[in-house]
Amino acid sequence: MTKIIQISDPHIVPHGQLAYGQVDTASALAECVETINRRLPDIGPIDMAIVTGDLTDFGTEEEYQRFRELMSPLAIPYRAVPGNHDDVSLMRACFSDEDWMPADGPINWISDFENLTLIGLDSSVPDMAHGHLVDDTLAFLKSALAARTGNPVIVALHHPPIMTGIEKMDIQNLRESRKLQSILSDHEHELRLICGHVHRNIVAHFGGAICQVAPGISHAVTMDLREGAANCLSKEPGGFMLHETRNGIVSHSIPVGRFPGPFLFYPDS
Numbered sequence: 001m002t003k004i005i006q007i008s009d010p011h012i013v014p015h016g017q018l019a020y021g022q023v024d025t026a027s028a029l030a031e032c033v034e035t036i037n038r039r040l041p042d043i044g045p046i047d048m049a050i051v052t053g054d055l056t057d058f059g060t061e062e063e064y065q066r067f068r069e070l071m072s073p074l075a076i077p078y079r080a081v082p083g084n085h086d087d088v089s090l091m092r093a094c095f096s097d098e099d100w101m102p103a104d105g106p107i108n109w110i111s112d113f114e115n116l117t118l119i120g121l122d123s124s125v126p127d128m129a130h131g132h133l134v135d136d137t138l139a140f141l142k143s144a145l146a147a148r149t150g151n152p153v154i155v156a157l158h159h160p161p162i163m164t165g166i167e168k169m170d171i172q173n174l175r176e177s178r179k180l181q182s183i184l185s186d187h188e189h190e191l192r193l194i195c196g197h198v199h200r201n202i203v204a205h206f207g208g209a210i211c212q213v214a215p216g217i218s219h220a221v222t223m224d225l226r227e228g229a230a231n232c233l234s235k236e237p238g239g240f241m242l243h244e245t246r247n248g249i250v251s252h253s254i255p256v257g258r259f260p261g262p263f264l265f266y267p268d269s
């Protein structure tokens with residue numbers, strides 16, 4: 001069995017600052033790492049973690065260094081793809097010592113496990129909030145899928161290619177997603193698309209695959225489905241995902257933090 005943890009949208013800011021003046025994202029990431037490490041005996045062993053974008057809030061060198069420091073206690077290896085709040089050049093420089101980080105071009109990579117392939121795609125567009133997959137990235141995905149016909153595949157990118165009903169996010173989602181849909185539809189084995197960006201747990205169908213949007217680890221985009229709703233965040237509990245191969249890919253949402261329990265349902269029986 002292969003098990004992948006998905007962490008999304010940490011939005012790390014410089015020391016002494018709160019994201020959007022509201023959210024202590026560094027504390028949230030530290031708590032997320034602590035939660036994962038503490039839960040490993042119950043849910044592991046975990047093969048890898050993937051951070052699905054918006055590692056930082058402004059894409060600065062200081063923020064990337066702080067992100068790495070906060071992630072360093074994580075007891076499992078991790079990789080990442082950029083989001084709209086990231087800077088590809090500075091993210092590349094920050095992870096230049098990692099063998100998964102390409103020396104140039106989009107931050108795309110492949111990780112093969114015994115019975116699962118994880119493909120990371122760069123959907124970021126410089127200085128823009130919406131997502132886009134350049135031709136090189138689409139060709140990378142097409143050739144990666146063509147070479148992997150036996151195992152389930154997880155494709156990870158920041159921007160969801162689906163409409164969520166949250167208007168201010170939907171206008172920033174992945175553009176020209178028909179090309180992605182066409183490539184995914186050609187793949188005959190199980191395929192799961194995992195995304196971030198919306199900071200909410202959302203599931204939808206896309207191109208014959210399930211598209212899973214992960215919750216943010218620190219704050220949520222406010223659940224407001226009204227037309228013209230303001231672009232807001234809410235301090236809902238953070239969470240991360242566990243994707244594992246059983247008879248197919250099973251995805252669990254796990255909250256960040258400590259909670260009472262476990263308690264036996266029937267302690268006297």
Ligand SMILES: [Fe+2]
Nearest residue numbers: 009054197198
């Ligand atoms: Fe985000």
Ligand SMILES: [Fe+2]
Nearest residue numbers: 054083084197
């Ligand atoms: Fe984003």
